[in-house]
Amino acid sequence: MDQIAQTIIIGIANGMIFALVALGYTLVYGIIELINFAHGEVFMLGSFMALVLITTVFKITAGTPLALMVGQVLIVIVITMLATATLNVTIERVAYRPLRNAPKLAPLISAIGMSFVLQNVALLIFGPANDGVDRILPNVNVLSVFGITNVTISAEQVFVALVTIPLLLALSWFVTKTRQGKAMRATAQDPDTAGLMGVDVNRTIAITFLIGGALAGAAGVVQILYNNTTVWNLGFRFGLNSFTSAVLGGIGNLQGAVLGAMVLGLINAFSDRYLAANWTNAIVFAVLIGILVFRPTGLLGQQLADRA
Amino acid sequence: MKLTRVGAIAASAVFVFAACSPAPGGSAAAPASGAAAGTQPDACKNKVGTSTSEIHVYSSLPRQGTNTEQTDTLVEQIKATLDGQKVGNFTIKYTDLDDSSAAAGGDWDGAVEQANANKVVADPDAMIYIGTYNSGAAKLSIPILGAACIVMISPANTYPGLTKAVEGVTQPGEPDTYYPSGYRNYARVIATDDAQGAAGAEWAKSMGKTKAYVLDDTQTYGHGLAAAWAIHANKIGIEVVSPNKTTEGFDAKSTDYAAVAQKVKASGADIVYIGSITGQNTGKVWKDLRAALPDITIMSGDGVFEKSWYDGAGSSGNGTFLTFGGVGPDQLTGAGKEWNDKYKADHGGTLPATYTAYGNASAVVALNAIKNAATPNDRYEVLKGVMGTKDLDTVVGKVTFDANGDALGGSISAYEVKTSWPPDFVSILSVKE
Numbered sequence: 001m002d003q004i005a006q007t008i009i010i011g012i013a014n015g016m017i018f019a020l021v022a023l024g025y026t027l028v029y030g031i032i033e034l035i036n037f038a039h040g041e042v043f044m045l046g047s048f049m050a051l052v053l054i055t056t057v058f059k060i061t062a063g064t065p066l067a068l069m070v071g072q073v074l075i076v077i078v079i080t081m082l083a084t085a086t087l088n089v090t091i092e093r094v095a096y097r098p099l100r101n102a103p104k105l106a107p108l109i110s111a112i113g114m115s116f117v118l119q120n121v122a123l124l125i126f127g128p129a130n131d132g133v134d135r136i137l138p139n140v141n142v143l144s145v146f147g148i149t150n151v152t153i154s155a156e157q158v159f160v161a162l163v164t165i166p167l168l169l170a171l172s173w174f175v176t177k178t179r180q181g182k183a184m185r186a187t188a189q190d191p192d193t194a195g196l197m198g199v200d201v202n203r204t205i206a207i208t209f210l211i212g213g214a215l216a217g218a219a220g221v222v223q224i225l226y227n228n229t230t231v232w233n234l235g236f237r238f239g240l241n242s243f244t245s246a247v248l249g250g251i252g253n254l255q256g257a258v259l260g261a262m263v264l265g266l267i268n269a270f271s272d273r274y275l276a277a278n279w280t281n282a283i284v285f286a287v288l289i290g291i292l293v294f295r296p297t298g299l300l301g302q303q304l305a306d307r308a
Numbered sequence: 309m310k311l312t313r314v315g316a317i318a319a320s321a322v323f324v325f326a327a328c329s330p331a332p333g334g335s336a337a338a339p340a341s342g343a344a345a346g347t348q349p350d351a352c353k354n355k356v357g358t359s360t361s362e363i364h365v366y367s368s369l370p371r372q373g374t375n376t377e378q379t380d381t382l383v384e385q386i387k388a389t390l391d392g393q394k395v396g397n398f399t400i401k402y403t404d405l406d407d408s409s410a411a412a413g414g415d416w417d418g419a420v421e422q423a424n425a426n427k428v429v430a431d432p433d434a435m436i437y438i439g440t441y442n443s444g445a446a447k448l449s450i451p452i453l454g455a456a457c458i459v460m461i462s463p464a465n466t467y468p469g470l471t472k473a474v475e476g477v478t479q480p481g482e483p484d485t486y487y488p489s490g491y492r493n494y495a496r497v498i499a500t501d502d503a504q505g506a507a508g509a510e511w512a513k514s515m516g517k518t519k520a521y522v523l524d525d526t527q528t529y530g531h532g533l534a535a536a537w538a539i540h541a542n543k544i545g546i547e548v549v550s551p552n553k554t555t556e557g558f559d560a561k562s563t564d565y566a567a568v569a570q571k572v573k574a575s576g577a578d579i580v581y582i583g584s585i586t587g588q589n590t591g592k593v594w595k596d597l598r599a600a601l602p603d604i605t606i607m608s609g610d611g612v613f614e615k616s617w618y619d620g621a622g623s624s625g626n627g628t629f630l631t632f633g634g635v636g637p638d639q640l641t642g643a644g645k646e647w648n649d650k651y652k653a654d655h656g657g658t659l660p661a662t663y664t665a666y667g668n669a670s671a672v673v674a675l676n677a678i679k680n681a682a683t684p685n686d687r688y689e690v691l692k693g694v695m696g697t698k699d700l701d702t703v704v705g706k707v708t709f710d711a712n713g714d715a716l717g718g719s720i721s722a723y724e725v726k727t728s729w730p731p732d733f734v735s736i737l738s739v740k741e
Binding site for chain 2: 017120129133135240241271
């Protein structure tokens with residue numbers, strides 16, 4: 001039982017990081033029906049940026065006083081989110097907007113191209129090997145406060161939740177309650193009509209990329225503090241899981257992406273723990289195919305306009 | 309319409325990701341006799357170079373990614389030993405080929421390795437192919453080169469199945485499947501993984517370990533080494549608690565191994581053995597194992613015996629015991645020690661990488677075979693020279709190949725990573741075949 005509880009905790013923590021990245025895929029797909037393959041790489045560059053800020057600029061270590069550490073980590077999150085948001089908007093402006101009216105395959109190829117370009121930029125700057133930082137957050141079992149010692153929730157896992165949950169709530173509020181969120185939903189339904197109604201479609205799309213990029217940056221910081229390591233092809237590894245999460249939950253559907261990410265995190269953890277670790281990807285995709293056969297629009301359904 | 313779209317997206321994503329994976333090794337050629345070069349095989353008839361002034365030697369090594377730490381030094385040694393050397397009227401011209409690709413994460417790529425072998429076959433003046441670095445890549449190029457009578461010398465392939473059958477470690481049909489032309493065209497200067505795995509298991513036994521969990525990266529090298537370790541551990545009384553009492557693969561594309569570490573913890577193992585190369589996400593594997601099991605002993609092989617592995621693993625790499633299927637540069641004696649001292653002096657005090665000396669030895673074997681061939685631009689003469697190498701002085705000691713092309717009398721070195729890189733030398737382990 002303890003083992004099952006532990007596996008669930010591992011699965012949920014991983015699912016939360018997938019969710020932050022998956023939202024970037026699903027937001028963009030919801031608006032312009034483009035799979036932004038470069039999104040994983042924006043996340044990867046975010047994790048490298050966080051690593052540089054943590055190790056070189058702020059020199060945060062396990063010995064840094066807690067209050068100072070919290071402040072510095074918050075600054076790292078803000079700087080990284082701003083940087084990756086800017087990068088994502090630039091990618092949209094340079095690689096996707098000129099192809100807005102081209103056949104659907106053109107921006108897709110452009111996205112794959114951007115993905116390779118960003119991977120090689122990381123390879124050039126940071127080299128081929130994993131870069132890492134030694135554990136920064138205290139090595140404690142948070143559950144020991146409640147007298148539980150046979151199941152562990154680490155400080156890293158709490159940190160993941162503390163960053164991810166508020167961001168998800170803020171995003172949900174932004175999309176459903178604000179004027180700009182309404183413009184995003186209108187653009188998703190029908191960009192031409194939204195334009196006629198006075199929505200600045202280009203600006204709305206740019207803001208979508210801005211938000212997606214910012215979430216990828218936050219995920220990059222979380223990733224570095226949770227996993228303590230990053231590498232130039234990390235975006236591909238996380239991209240695979242996160243994109244699958246978005247499809248699993250119903251592409252274009254924000255709640256679906258979060259649910260898909262949690263399900264995927266749990267399947268990954270349970271497969272690694274109770275089945276063979278090298279079969280995990282096969283199992284994940286078998287589940288994906290199974291779900292799509294019976295629920296072709298994903299667990300919570302697509303939220304897209306029918307433009308067929 | 310929507311269904312088709314999502315289905316197509318998912319299917320194409322799977323396709324894209326699958327296409328980016330490294331190609332699996334393996335060749336489905338017909339079995340061969342496996343005999344060493346004796347009477348001239350048909351593939352070797354009339355294979356004399358067309359140039360009257362040049363002999364070409366190629367190497368095929370992964371020249372991107374984490375491998376460059378080793379292969380930059382290998383290429384430097386091969387070039388210094390061979391390029392521009394005069395043999396009779398001929399000048400040796402050396403060409404450095406890359407068998408890695410960005411799509412394979414900077415590691416070897418089967419399609420690129422096959423293209424390299426075909427390119428060399430198409431050059432009538434090509435006499436020797438030095439490589440490969442990865443055993444999986446050698447599986448693909450040995451038969452291609454064999455069909456054109458080109459001999460291969462590897463400084464680093466340690467998978468036994470390339471040259472001999474080892475129960476439980478090699479696949480059915482190996483090694484004959486790699487020699488469809490009916491003769492041997494492959495030799496290596498490094499000890500094989502069956503010896504390294506067995507020596508590592510003996511070392512664990514001598515530390516008093518009783519329960520082992522064995523993991524591998526599912527590649528030819530990593531799986532073979534881990535399987536050899538597990539088989540020998542079972543024989544000498546270490547209980548292997550991973551499934552089926554053998555090695556279990558981990559997925560290098562995974563983002564997290566916390567659940568795998570949890571499984572190892574629940575098994576009650578007192579040692580984890582990992583067969584892998586650095587580029588297979590090893591930094592993360594070590595970090596997750598150490599987070600769940602701060603005090604467990606971790607042992608691994610020469611696939612991670614490099615600084616880039618330690619840089620990725622960080623302090624999680626401390627307390628790791630490493631074996632190397634040869635003699636480390638700091639332990640070389642005689643001419644090897646002189647070479648090591650000169651290398652350090654020429655490189656600002658930097659130690660050579662683990663395989664650097666074996667790169668030098670491969671080039672010396674190649675040069676010796678060309679120099680002693682009756683006709684230095686006849687592929688068959690050069691092949692006979694390489695396969696018949698006997699008591700040749702090199703920086704790693706005297707090199708003699710057996711009928712399979714394996715170097716006789718190999719050594720296994722044992723190292724411990726304490727708190728920094730490079731690791732501390734422990735001892736030379738006895739080789740148990």
